[in-house]
Amino acid sequence: MERDLSRYARQTVLPGIGRAGQQRLLDAHAAIVGCGTLGCVIADQLCRAGVGRLTIVDRDLVEPGNLQRQVLFDQADADARLPKAEAARTRLAEINPDVRTEAVIADLRPSNAERVILDGPHGRPGVILDGTDNFETRFLLNDLSVKHTVPYVYAGVVGTRAMRAVFRPGVGPCLRCVFDRPPAPGSQPTCETAGVLAPAAAMIGAMQAAEAIKLLVGSDAVATGLVELDAWTGMHRSVDLTRSADPACPCCVGRVFEHLEAPDPDAAALCGRNAVQVMPAGNGHRIDLDTLAAALQGVGAVSRTPFMVRAGLDEHPGVTLSVFRDGRAVIEGVEDTSRARALYARYVGA
Numbered sequence: 001m002e003r004d005l006s007r008y009a010r011q012t013v014l015p016g017i018g019r020a021g022q023q024r025l026l027d028a029h030a031a032i033v034g035c036g037t038l039g040c041v042i043a044d045q046l047c048r049a050g051v052g053r054l055t056i057v058d059r060d061l062v063e064p065g066n067l068q069r070q071v072l073f074d075q076a077d078a079d080a081r082l083p084k085a086e087a088a089r090t091r092l093a094e095i096n097p098d099v100r101t102e103a104v105i106a107d108l109r110p111s112n113a114e115r116v117i118l119d120g121p122h123g124r125p126g127v128i129l130d131g132t133d134n135f136e137t138r139f140l141l142n143d144l145s146v147k148h149t150v151p152y153v154y155a156g157v158v159g160t161r162a163m164r165a166v167f168r169p170g171v172g173p174c175l176r177c178v179f180d181r182p183p184a185p186g187s188q189p190t191c192e193t194a195g196v197l198a199p200a201a202a203m204i205g206a207m208q209a210a211e212a213i214k215l216l217v218g219s220d221a222v223a224t225g226l227v228e229l230d231a232w233t234g235m236h237r238s239v240d241l242t243r244s245a246d247p248a249c250p251c252c253v254g255r256v257f258e259h260l261e262a263p264d265p266d267a268a269a270l271c272g273r274n275a276v277q278v279m280p281a282g283n284g285h286r287i288d289l290d291t292l293a294a295a296l297q298g299v300g301a302v303s304r305t306p307f308m309v310r311a312g313l314d315e316h317p318g319v320t321l322s323v324f325r326d327g328r329a330v331i332e333g334v335e336d337t338s339r340a341r342a343l344y345a346r347y348v349g350a
């Protein structure tokens with residue numbers, strides 16, 4: 001059946017896309033990991049471009065401090081503390097009914113990464129896009145990309161500066177050829193210490209979306225450079241990565257996927273959030289949210305949504321606990337991971 005492509009007229013007229021390219025986009029699948037500052041920009045653009053299937057993975061909730069830069073969300077989403085993946089799915093369905101979005105409310109970690117990215121309802125993606133804010137997840141995505149030969153569009157943004165690169169297994173270097181290992185905690189500025197200028201994120205997120213579109217239509221114009229830009233000074237440079245493959249790379253040469261094989265972290269501070277995520281020990285936990293909501297009556301104000309139970313803790317002023325079905329919790333008002341684990345053990349269980 002011939003599809004109606006009139007919605008994409010300004011795109012099909014582009015020589016690099018055409019009607020054939022548009023058909024490919026409508027049949028394509030892109031996985032976006034992290035739906036914060038960058039993920040919102042990428043998802044918005046790929047949805048409008050008509051990338052037919054999107055998988056959006058995010059572990060966090062919308063809060064008012066996100067709205068300065070996270071373009072898919074509004075005040076009502078923040079007031080309701082909706083999970084970002086779910087708020088994004090709702091918004092994207094309003095933007096373009098051609099696109100089906102799978103919202104995954106989860107933390108991508110070694111034990112679930114292959115299942116979440118490769119075995120979801122949309123099947124294997126044609127591209128993985130980086131909307132994360134931490135190098136642990138980026139190295140995990142790189143392992144996934146190399147092991148399963150899925151292109152990976154990396155990006156990062158801090159302050160007014162941003163970077164992006166496309167890593168194509170078998171074609172050029174991988175992330176580890178270029179960066180080797182995650183920087184030591186505290187050694188780099190983060191969005192928490194340095195802030196984020198929304199236009200810097202919009203610029204680099206748009207560049208990621210452009211590379212994804214090229215990859216998905218099968219263009220030979222995919223970027224081979226690491227772009228770095230500063231949205232404040234106007235600085236823009238590109239370093240060619242064509243010859244940056246490291247012959248000693250443990251990942252793309254040695255094919256040792258140590259980030260995919262690592263144990264899951266049990267707790268992590270969320271960047272820019274004054275919040276800690278706590279994971280239950282072991283896997284495959286399912287929490288009965290009704291039972292938990294009943295058990296938490298008496299500790300403070302409790303609310304139950306389809307996705308989680310949320311409780312303010314009267315004994316710990318300013319601390320709010322949000323528990324999801326998989327047992328994962330986001331504890332707001334806490335920065336110390338051991339304190340967060342202790343609160344989890346006390347209110348949710350060990």
Ligand SMILES: [Zn+2]
Nearest residue numbers: 174177249252
């Ligand atoms: Zn490599």
